[in-house]
Each structure stands twice: as C-alpha cells, then as structure tokens.
Amino acid sequence: MSAQTVISIQNLNYFFGEDSLQKQVLFDINLAVKAKEFLILTGPSGSGKSTLLSLIGCLRSVQQGSLKILGQELNGATREQLVQMRRNFGYITQSSNLLDFLTVQQNIQMSLELQPGFSPKAARAKTAAILESVGLSEKLDAYPKNLSGGQRQRVAIASALVTQPKLVLADEPTAALDKTAGRNVVALMHRLAKEHNSAVLMVTHDNRILDLADRIVHVEDGKLGLALNQELSLVLPGFNEASLEKATTTPTVLTYQSEEIIVHQGEPASKFYIILEGEVEIIQEFADQPPRLLNHLSRGDYFGEVGLLRGGQRTATVRVAKNSEVKVMVIEEELFQLLLTNSELTNADIVRRLHQRVMTNHLSKALPKVDPFQIVAIASQAKVIKYKANSIIVQKGELADQIYLILEGEAEVFVSDRRSSKLKSGEYFGNAQLIDGQNYPFTVKAAANTDVEVMVIDRESFCSLILKSNTNQDIVASVLRHQLMNF
Ligand SMILES: Nc1ncnc2c1ncn2[C@@H]1O[C@H](COP(=O)(O)OP(=O)(O)OP(=O)(O)O)[C@@H](O)[C@H]1O
Structure with a gap:
C-alpha cells in the first residue's frame, strides 16, 4: 500500500497587499508530500519559503489554488477549521520556543495538554519516553536556560513529536547551532519522524544537512523547482561553482514510472x-x-x-x-x-x-549462490592499489592473504622463472590459495610497459562473504576454483 499523502498542493498562488500595491509572492506551486517523507525546502532569502510554510501550517488563508492537508481542502476553510487542523502539526523553530519558567518536563507536557483525551499519567509516561529517545532523561527537571543550544533544540523536537503529529514543520531549526549539534538535531528529527510516521517539511539554508533529506525542493522568485545544484554537489561534492553551473544551466530531468x-x-x-x-x-x-x-x-x-x-x-x-x-x-x-x-x-x-x-x-558472476548484498558490502570496503610497471604484486612463497582483481593494465604470472601467462582487466588471482590457506605458487608482476591497478579483498572479508552466504564452504570453493582464474 502506498503511503498516505499528507500535503497536496495544486496551482497555488499567493499575493501580499491589495489593488495597485498587490504583489504576487508564490506562483503556481505544485507539491505532494507523503507520510514519513523528510523534505527540505531551500531558496534565497525573500523567495517565499516562509510564506509557503505558513500557508501549509494554517497560519494564513489560501487565496488561489488548492492546498489539502490530510485530504482536507484548506481553500475556503473557516478559522475554526484551520485551528483544528493545526492540532495535527508539530512546530520547530530557530529559537526552540520553550517557556523559560517551565521545566523541560512541563514544557513537553504542555503540548500533550492540548490534545483531546489528555490524561496526566499517560502524559508523564510519554514525556519520559520521548526524553529518553532524545537522550535527555536526566534533564527532566532542568530549566531551559540551563541547557545548551543543542539540548534546547532536542527538547523542542521532543515537544513537537510527543503528540505523534502527522506533519512536522521546521523553520531553520539548526540556525543557532554549530555543525555537529546541527547535524545531530536533524538526524534525531529524521529518526523520530520516521518512527512516528510523520512527514517533515523543513526550511533551511544549512547546506551541511542536505544529505539527510529524502528530497530537496527549491523556491526561487516564488516558484518551486528541483534543487539541482544542491543535489549535484551532494552526490559529487568535488564540483566547483563553474562545473555546477555548466551541468545545471540546461538540465534534462526525466521521470520514469514503477x-x-x-x-x-x-x-x-x-x-x-x-x-x-x-x-x-x-x-x-x-x-x-x-x-x-x-x-x-x-x-x-x-x-x-x-x-x-x-x-x-x-x-x-x-x-x-x-x-x-x-x-x-x-x-x-x-x-x-x-x-x-x-x-x-x-x-x-x-x-x-x-x-x-x-x-x-565480477564476484556476483563467480558466486551465484552468495547474496549479492553481501558482495556489495564487501566490495565497497575493498582497497585499490596501483603498482608501477615491472614491480612485484605478489611473491612466490608468501602466504596468500588477499584476492586480487586487475582493474587497469596487465599483469604477468611467473611460475618458476618463466612467464606462464598474462592477466588482463577483469581477471583474478589469489582466490584458490586463499581458500586453501596456501602460499602463492607463482610471482605476479605488473607488465613491463604498463602500471597496474588492482582491487584487493583481504582474507577476513572474503571468508566472511563465504560464511554469510549460508552456502556450504566446499561448494563455494569449488565454484570459485571453477569460475575464477586458478593456477
Ligand atoms: N506581510 C508582507 N507584506 C508584503 N510583502 C511581504 C510580507 N511578508 C513577506 N513579504 C514579501 O514576500 C516575499 C517572500 O517572503 P518570505 O518571507 O516568504 O521569504 P523567505 O524565502 O522565507 O525568506 P527568508 O529566507 O529570508 O526567511 C518577499 O519578497 C517579502 O518581502
């Protein structure tokens, strides 16, 4: 079953002022956000992010277009309906919004008191549980002024999420925090929101946390678009401004279905x-x-x-x-x-x-019985080593402790003093000896005229691959001997 749609916006426009002073600040906004989605909204100052957030948060009335929250249309909704709808939300702002004269526990319980069917006993238990999940159990009786900025934001997250809201709206929640505290706070919000099935819509200028989002959308001059620049620098962080510009000026974005x-x-x-x-x-x-x-x-x-x-x-x-x-x-x-x-x-x-x-x-081809996800995990830890032309990669008589895959260049295998074969990109050696715990019966050198790049998997990782495969070790060994290079 597909996840519930929490926010559904179609052709939404918004204007400030009237008559000749009227200024349009949101243009034809279309957006859908599902339960459990963690969505980040970016964009330059004045682009319309806060206006959009306040419309979604039922703090303004919809003027044109459709805005549905949890299936309910807000265009034309009464003030009373907007207030009712706000009960489904949790809010987190830049400055944590805690009341200084209440303890941490009282601040959190206050969110629960507004809920229908409030029971003081249940509220105390819920407060204790959520404080534990934000790592602040021992601060139950502390006052906000005695907490660090990061701790105050964690209490704010606990207050916002303790009611298990369907939607969490966060406006620059990391603005007052340093890098580590900011990331911790957002990671925590991310985890709790997923656990509670909440959707999160977070406005931020903080580039250090973009990777934690499920999706980033970008508002510019009141229009919503994909955040291609941010997405690209997230995936490939080495690009400079000029490259990003080149890649994103006339982008092709394609959509594919299930x-x-x-x-x-x-x-x-x-x-x-x-x-x-x-x-x-x-x-x-x-x-x-x-x-x-x-x-x-x-x-x-x-x-x-x-x-x-x-x-x-x-x-x-x-x-x-x-x-x-x-x-x-x-x-x-x-x-x-x-x-x-x-x-x-x-x-x-x-x-x-x-x-x-x-x-x-290569390994997946050679080990058809091994779970490919285990192979991916091992391959992602493998090391890449470069050998200069003519240098020795393994020496005859050494204990075999790694399996080698040639990535680039050519290697030469010497049994006794004569060259017996050449290995090209995609070929392996060391596997048979590794399985049997033998010494290498050959020397392998980088060819005289090319450098060689190899990927190596060590004994421990390789054996764990075989063990985790739930396949009889002898079968795996015979498959390997058969399918990989074997001397
Ligand atoms: N009450 C208002 N009356 C008239 N114009 C307004 C009003 N509030 C905001 N604006 C204008 O609407 C546009 C969008 O403002 P908004 O606050 O939504 O931007 P923002 O993207 O949230 O900016 P920031 O990142 O600086 O908070 C801006 O041009 C702003 O000047």
Whole structure:
C-alpha cells in the first residue's frame, strides 16, 4: 500500500497587499508530500519559503489554488477549521520556543495538554519516553536556560513529536547551532519522524544537512523547482561553482514510472544519471541463468559511469523499483567527461565507486549462490592499489592473504622463472590459495610497459562473504576454483 499523502498542493498562488500595491509572492506551486517523507525546502532569502510554510501550517488563508492537508481542502476553510487542523502539526523553530519558567518536563507536557483525551499519567509516561529517545532523561527537571543550544533544540523536537503529529514543520531549526549539534538535531528529527510516521517539511539554508533529506525542493522568485545544484554537489561534492553551473544551466530531468527500465545491459552507453527522487534496482542479466538483483540505489546516488568509463557498454540493467517513481538528472557523455577533467576529486570519487561496482559484478558472476548484498558490502570496503610497471604484486612463497582483481593494465604470472601467462582487466588471482590457506605458487608482476591497478579483498572479508552466504564452504570453493582464474 502506498503511503498516505499528507500535503497536496495544486496551482497555488499567493499575493501580499491589495489593488495597485498587490504583489504576487508564490506562483503556481505544485507539491505532494507523503507520510514519513523528510523534505527540505531551500531558496534565497525573500523567495517565499516562509510564506509557503505558513500557508501549509494554517497560519494564513489560501487565496488561489488548492492546498489539502490530510485530504482536507484548506481553500475556503473557516478559522475554526484551520485551528483544528493545526492540532495535527508539530512546530520547530530557530529559537526552540520553550517557556523559560517551565521545566523541560512541563514544557513537553504542555503540548500533550492540548490534545483531546489528555490524561496526566499517560502524559508523564510519554514525556519520559520521548526524553529518553532524545537522550535527555536526566534533564527532566532542568530549566531551559540551563541547557545548551543543542539540548534546547532536542527538547523542542521532543515537544513537537510527543503528540505523534502527522506533519512536522521546521523553520531553520539548526540556525543557532554549530555543525555537529546541527547535524545531530536533524538526524534525531529524521529518526523520530520516521518512527512516528510523520512527514517533515523543513526550511533551511544549512547546506551541511542536505544529505539527510529524502528530497530537496527549491523556491526561487516564488516558484518551486528541483534543487539541482544542491543535489549535484551532494552526490559529487568535488564540483566547483563553474562545473555546477555548466551541468545545471540546461538540465534534462526525466521521470520514469514503477518497473520501467532506464538502461538495458549490453546497450551502448552514452549518458550519466543522477537520482533525484525514488529508487532503482541494478540487475545483472545472464545468458544461462535467471537475472540477479545486485543492488538498490536511491536519491544521492548515480549510475551509468561504468559503461561510460569502461568499454562503452551497459554492464547491468537499471530498472525503477516497484511502486516507486524515479526522477533522474541526465548528463550527456561529452559533458560528463568534461566535468571529470575539471575536478580531480570527483574523478577520484567516481573511479573508486566504479571499481567497487566492477568488483561486485565480477564476484556476483563467480558466486551465484552468495547474496549479492553481501558482495556489495564487501566490495565497497575493498582497497585499490596501483603498482608501477615491472614491480612485484605478489611473491612466490608468501602466504596468500588477499584476492586480487586487475582493474587497469596487465599483469604477468611467473611460475618458476618463466612467464606462464598474462592477466588482463577483469581477471583474478589469489582466490584458490586463499581458500586453501596456501602460499602463492607463482610471482605476479605488473607488465613491463604498463602500471597496474588492482582491487584487493583481504582474507577476513572474503571468508566472511563465504560464511554469510549460508552456502556450504566446499561448494563455494569449488565454484570459485571453477569460475575464477586458478593456477
Ligand atoms: N506581510 C508582507 N507584506 C508584503 N510583502 C511581504 C510580507 N511578508 C513577506 N513579504 C514579501 O514576500 C516575499 C517572500 O517572503 P518570505 O518571507 O516568504 O521569504 P523567505 O524565502 O522565507 O525568506 P527568508 O529566507 O529570508 O526567511 C518577499 O519578497 C517579502 O518581502
């Protein structure tokens, strides 16, 4: 069942002043927010964020368009209906709104006293429970002036959430806090809101917490849009202003529906995708066995780089998850390559992730019985090491303690003094010896003319992969011997 829609806004306009002094501040706003969604509203000062928040919070009357909260239309609602509706909300502001002459416990209980069916005993229990979940049990009898800014905001969160509101409206809740306290407070709000099934709409200028949102929307000159600049710098933090500008001036944003395929394995690759909303599944397809679900990706992640940077073909299929709608920002290959040359940090970030994904694909092919999510977890911890041309990667006689995957370049294998074979990108060594606890019966060197980049998984991670797979170790070992390079 899909989550309940808490806020539904269609074609909303808002004006200040009258007649010739009338000024429109919100233009054709459309927005839907579901239960459990944590949505951040950004935008420059004066763009209309507070006006929108106050309309949603029933502090102003709707003039034009439709604004429904929990299914109830607010355009035309009476003052009494607006007041009633506010009982479903929790409010958190910049300056925590606590009453200085009441203790922490009394401040929180006050929110409960306004609720229908209030019982002092139940209120005390709820207050104690929520104070424990914000980590302030020992401050029950303290007065707000004796708390730090971060502690006061935690009490404010407890007050706002103790009634289990359907919607929490937060206006710059981290403005008065330092970085750590600000992040802690928002992370706490995020966790509690999910636990209580509340939707959260938070206005903020604080770029340090954007990654905690499920979605960011941007208000500029009274119009609502996607926050592409913020989304891009969240996904790839190495971009400078010029690159961000280049990537977002004429953006292509595409929407895909539940179970729609965005890229097909085997197709030529020409685009890079950044997920703005929703969830996709990464599926590996085989000629001779059923497809495998390798991973889920959601907002804050990207795909398409493997095909663009290695071989030009899609190495997996990307499909929208069931019941999800996905919005992606699409970057064409030429711009993608240009952005990478402009930012070493982004390049390094993408290449590291690329290697992990290549490793996951290879291991998943070789270990069809192992849970792909375990493989993803191990691959994401693997190290990438570069060896200069002609240098030794493993020495004959050493105890085998790692499995090696060649990512770039070529390696040469020497059994006795003669070169016996060459290993190319995508090939492995060390696996058979690792399983059997043997010494390496060969020396492996980077080829004379190329540097070699390898990804290594250590014994501990590799064995945990096998153990966690719930598969008989001998079967895994024989599969590995059969499917991976074996000397
Ligand atoms: N009572 C009012 N009468 C006339 N104009 C107003 C009134 N309140 C706000 N405005 C104007 O409406 C526009 C939107 O203001 P709003 O306070 O919603 O912006 P904001 O995005 O919340 O800004 P900030 O981030 O600085 O709080 C601004 O141009 C502002 O000057």
